[in-house]
Amino acid sequence: NTTVCAEFNFAADPEAAYIVLNDFLCPTYIASWEFTCYSKLPWSWCDDWLAQESEKARFMARIFRHSMEESNSERFQAEMVYGMGFVSCDSYAMAAAIDNTFVTESDHMAVSVELTGTHTRGMMILDTLGMLKKTHKAFVMKKVNMVRFEQMMMDALK
Numbered sequence: 001n002t003t004v005c006a007e008f009n010f011a012a013d014p015e016a017a018y019i020v021l022n023d024f025l026c027p028t029y030i031a032s033w034e035f036t037c038y039s040k041l042p043w044s045w046c047d048d049w050l051a052q053e054s055e056k057a058r059f060m061a062r063i064f065r066h067s068m069e070e071s072n073s074e075r076f077q078a079e080m081v082y083g084m085g086f087v088s089c090d091s092y093a094m095a096a097a098i099d100n101t102f103v104t105e106s107d108h109m110a111v112s113v114e115l116t117g118t119h120t121r122g123m124m125i126l127d128t129l130g131m132l133k134k135t136h137k138a139f140v141m142k143k144v145n146m147v148r149f150e151q152m153m154m155d156a157l158k
Helices: 006-012 014-023 033-038 043-050 055-070 074-079 088-100 145-156
Strands: 103-113 124-127 138-144
Touching: 006 014, 014 088, 014 103, 033 088, 033 103, 043 055, 043 145, 088 138, 088 145
Parallel strands: none
Antiparallel strands: 103 124, 103 138
Protein backbone atom coordinates (compact mmCIF):
# COMPACT_ATOMS: atom_id res chain seq x y z
CA ASN A 1 0.00 0.00 0.00
CA THR A 2 3.06 2.30 -0.03
CA THR A 3 5.10 1.22 -3.06
CA VAL A 4 4.34 -1.02 -6.01
CA CYS A 5 5.25 -4.10 -3.93
CA ALA A 6 5.76 -3.09 -0.31
CA GLU A 7 3.46 -2.41 2.58
CA PHE A 8 4.16 0.59 4.80
CA ASN A 9 6.08 -1.06 7.65
CA PHE A 10 8.26 -3.13 5.32
CA ALA A 11 8.91 -0.19 2.97
CA ALA A 12 9.80 2.09 5.91
CA ASP A 13 12.53 -0.24 7.18
CA PRO A 14 13.08 -3.37 5.07
CA GLU A 15 16.19 -4.34 7.05
CA ALA A 16 14.26 -4.36 10.34
CA ALA A 17 11.48 -6.45 8.76
CA TYR A 18 14.13 -8.81 7.39
CA ILE A 19 15.73 -9.26 10.83
CA VAL A 20 12.36 -9.91 12.50
CA LEU A 21 11.30 -12.46 9.90
CA ASN A 22 14.65 -14.21 9.59
CA ASP A 23 16.35 -14.01 12.99
CA PHE A 24 13.55 -14.17 15.57
CA LEU A 25 12.12 -17.60 16.23
CA CYS A 26 9.07 -16.63 18.29
CA PRO A 27 5.60 -17.23 16.85
CA THR A 28 5.12 -14.69 14.07
CA TYR A 29 1.72 -13.53 12.84
CA ILE A 30 1.44 -11.43 9.71
CA ALA A 31 -1.62 -9.38 8.84
CA SER A 32 -1.05 -8.33 5.23
CA TRP A 33 -2.57 -5.20 3.71
CA GLU A 34 -4.92 -7.32 1.58
CA PHE A 35 -6.04 -9.34 4.60
CA THR A 36 -6.74 -6.25 6.70
CA CYS A 37 -8.67 -4.62 3.85
CA TYR A 38 -10.73 -7.78 3.41
CA SER A 39 -11.35 -7.86 7.19
CA LYS A 40 -12.17 -4.19 7.72
CA LEU A 41 -14.84 -2.95 10.10
CA PRO A 42 -17.73 -0.69 9.05
CA TRP A 43 -17.30 3.03 9.72
CA SER A 44 -20.42 2.90 11.88
CA TRP A 45 -18.60 0.47 14.18
CA CYS A 46 -15.65 2.84 14.35
CA ASP A 47 -17.98 5.68 15.35
CA ASP A 48 -19.36 3.56 18.22
CA TRP A 49 -15.83 2.52 19.23
CA LEU A 50 -14.68 6.11 19.52
CA ALA A 51 -17.90 7.27 21.22
CA GLN A 52 -17.30 5.21 24.37
CA GLU A 53 -17.29 7.23 27.58
CA SER A 54 -13.65 6.89 28.60
CA GLU A 55 -10.46 8.90 28.54
CA LYS A 56 -8.93 6.31 26.23
CA ALA A 57 -11.75 6.66 23.69
CA ARG A 58 -11.60 10.46 23.81
CA PHE A 59 -7.82 10.33 23.30
CA MET A 60 -8.15 7.88 20.40
CA ALA A 61 -10.85 10.05 18.81
CA ARG A 62 -8.52 13.06 18.95
CA ILE A 63 -5.51 11.29 17.45
CA PHE A 64 -7.64 9.38 14.93
CA ARG A 65 -9.41 12.47 13.57
CA HIS A 66 -6.80 13.00 10.85
CA SER A 67 -7.05 9.38 9.68
CA MET A 68 -10.81 9.60 9.46
CA GLU A 69 -10.58 12.80 7.40
CA GLU A 70 -7.97 11.18 5.14
CA SER A 71 -10.29 8.22 4.55
CA ASN A 72 -12.41 10.55 2.41
CA SER A 73 -9.50 11.51 0.16
CA GLU A 74 -9.17 10.24 -3.40
CA ARG A 75 -5.77 8.70 -2.64
CA PHE A 76 -7.08 6.68 0.30
CA GLN A 77 -10.15 5.52 -1.58
CA ALA A 78 -8.01 4.51 -4.57
CA GLU A 79 -5.81 2.22 -2.46
CA MET A 80 -8.72 0.61 -0.61
CA VAL A 81 -9.50 -2.88 -1.80
CA TYR A 82 -12.70 -4.77 -1.03
CA GLY A 83 -14.73 -1.61 -0.36
CA MET A 84 -14.59 1.13 2.24
CA GLY A 85 -14.32 0.79 6.01
CA PHE A 86 -12.05 1.05 9.05
CA VAL A 87 -8.70 -0.66 8.51
CA SER A 88 -6.58 -1.03 11.64
CA CYS A 89 -3.67 -3.04 10.25
CA ASP A 90 -1.44 -3.40 13.30
CA SER A 91 -4.38 -4.22 15.57
CA TYR A 92 -4.88 -7.59 13.89
CA ALA A 93 -1.28 -8.64 14.56
CA MET A 94 -1.55 -7.40 18.15
CA ALA A 95 -4.82 -9.31 18.66
CA ALA A 96 -3.11 -12.49 17.42
CA ALA A 97 -0.19 -11.92 19.80
CA ILE A 98 -2.61 -11.52 22.72
CA ASP A 99 -4.88 -14.44 21.78
CA ASN A 100 -3.70 -16.85 19.10
CA THR A 101 -7.17 -18.49 18.99
CA PHE A 102 -8.31 -15.24 17.37
CA VAL A 103 -6.78 -16.45 14.08
CA THR A 104 -9.16 -19.01 12.58
CA GLU A 105 -7.35 -19.65 9.29
CA SER A 106 -3.80 -18.93 8.19
CA ASP A 107 -1.09 -20.12 5.86
CA HIS A 108 1.98 -21.37 7.71
CA MET A 109 5.05 -20.76 5.59
CA ALA A 110 8.53 -19.34 5.48
CA VAL A 111 8.65 -15.62 4.73
CA SER A 112 11.36 -13.06 4.14
CA VAL A 113 11.78 -9.53 2.80
CA GLU A 114 13.42 -8.40 -0.43
CA LEU A 115 16.25 -5.97 0.33
CA THR A 116 17.26 -5.05 -3.21
CA GLY A 117 15.44 -4.28 -6.41
CA THR A 118 14.16 -1.13 -8.02
CA HIS A 119 10.50 -2.03 -7.53
CA THR A 120 10.61 -4.91 -5.06
CA ARG A 121 12.63 -3.51 -2.12
CA GLY A 122 10.55 -4.14 1.01
CA MET A 123 8.32 -6.75 -0.65
CA MET A 124 7.38 -9.69 1.56
CA ILE A 125 8.38 -13.02 0.09
CA LEU A 126 5.95 -15.90 0.69
CA ASP A 127 7.91 -19.12 0.22
CA THR A 128 5.11 -21.46 -0.82
CA LEU A 129 7.59 -23.87 -2.44
CA GLY A 130 10.05 -24.14 0.47
CA MET A 131 12.94 -22.80 -1.60
CA LEU A 132 14.32 -20.64 1.25
CA LYS A 133 14.95 -23.81 3.30
CA LYS A 134 13.87 -22.06 6.51
CA THR A 135 12.63 -24.06 9.47
CA HIS A 136 10.91 -21.08 11.14
CA LYS A 137 7.61 -20.29 9.51
CA ALA A 138 5.17 -17.44 10.02
CA PHE A 139 1.40 -17.51 10.26
CA VAL A 140 0.02 -15.40 7.42
CA MET A 141 -3.53 -14.56 8.47
CA LYS A 142 -6.40 -15.42 6.17
CA LYS A 143 -9.40 -15.32 8.53
CA VAL A 144 -9.97 -14.22 12.10
CA ASN A 145 -12.80 -14.20 14.59
CA MET A 146 -14.21 -10.75 13.79
CA VAL A 147 -16.63 -10.80 16.74
CA ARG A 148 -13.67 -11.40 19.06
CA PHE A 149 -11.70 -8.67 17.27
CA GLU A 150 -14.48 -6.12 17.73
CA GLN A 151 -14.70 -7.02 21.43
CA MET A 152 -10.94 -6.74 21.94
CA MET A 153 -10.91 -3.34 20.23
CA MET A 154 -13.88 -2.10 22.30
CA ASP A 155 -12.29 -3.38 25.52
CA ALA A 156 -9.04 -1.61 24.68
CA LEU A 157 -10.77 1.77 24.98
CA LYS A 158 -12.81 1.11 28.13
